[in-house]
Amino acid sequence: MGISRLTSCRFKINIEDLDELIQIRIDAMLKENPSRVDYYERYQKIIEEYNQEQDRANIEKTFMDLMNLANSMNEEEQRYVREVFSSDEELSLYDLLFNENLSKEDIKAIKKVAVDLLEKIKGRIAELDHWTDKQETKAEIDNIIRDTLWMELPESYDEIRISEYRQKIYEYVYMRYKEVA
DSSP states (O other), rough: HHHHHHHHHHHHHHHHHHHHHHHHHHHHHHHHHHHHHHHHHHHHHHHHHHHHHOOHHHHHHHHHHHHHHHHHHHHHHHHHHHTOSSSSHHHHHHHHHTTTTOOHHHHHEEEEEEEEHHHHHHHHHHSSSSSGGHHHHHHHHHHHHHHHHHSSSSSTOOOHHHHHHHHHHHHHHHHSSSTTO
């Protein structure tokens, strides 16, 4: 009884440590790339299951589920390398532009758009003083996004989708680079 209680207690401590670490990493991943919300949802499901019943078997299962989630997060954090991007920021824009019905040529094109667009946005923001403070400078960044998407996205992107992607990217840029002065 004492050993299983001790083992159970040890798993609880490890789960709490792992839980805290995963929460920090998920927050950072979501800040970097909002499309990674599925990791947060998977984490929430694991915690809900853990909170329902805390017997030894469930505690061990939760620990293994959290370890598996942490390992998949490691893989996701390195995905930008596999996708041949130089940064997670480029991958974030790519994820915002991606949809399931793209051809290989379209995927190659949106990868280029993501890299080019990020370079244009960051370059222009670096030249501006507190870009989020003035309507004119916010509009300038929005126009860069609009113009780049209209000129560079494949023809499979229609007018409505371009507007949707433009809004998503602008919101991402506004939140991510808000404090850049």
